[in-house]
Amino acid sequence: MDLAYVGELYAYNRWAGGRLRAVVERLDPQQFQRPMGSSFTSVRDTLLHIVGGEWIWLERWNGRSPRALPSATDLPDLAAISMRWNQVEQDQERFLAGLVQSDLTKSITYVNQKGETWTYPLWQLLTHVVNHSTYHRGQVATLLRQLEIKPPMTDFLVYYEERMVR
Helix, strand or coil: CCHHHHHHHHHHHHHHHHHHHHHHCCCCHHHHHCCCCCCCCCHHHHHHHHHHHHHHHHHHHCCCCCCCCCCCCCCCCHHHHHHHHHHHHHHHHHHHHCCCHHHHHCEEEEECCCCCEEEEEHHHHHHHHHHHHHHHHHHHHHHHHHCCCCCCCCCHHHHHHHHHHC
């Protein structure tokens, strides 16, 4: 794992998240919050989980261990979620820009929401965040299909194809 690859993963993650939010913006508030029986029940709650996950891992990389994710009360609508998401992405970019290659193998210790202490090398945590967000974007895509809305293509190779065209 090298820093250039990590940068590519996070550029892809920002691209895919942005594409997804662009489609979700077309939902009316009722569609956005409709309980649909998924892991996080609604499009809103799944997006809230994605941004909350990205935020809590950023906090952990920086030596903090928050005990809770943001809630729907904290981020009730897409505007609030998008605003937080943009801030998290900017903070991720700053964090990544400050890394040197040897930082990727440093151990990061944190306390999870259950009070358990865990330690992993930073490169594994960085990879986990992108994988986690990808997994839950897939869930949002399924929810969009159930709402009869075509989800965006967010495949890694589509990201590269679009970059080559530009």
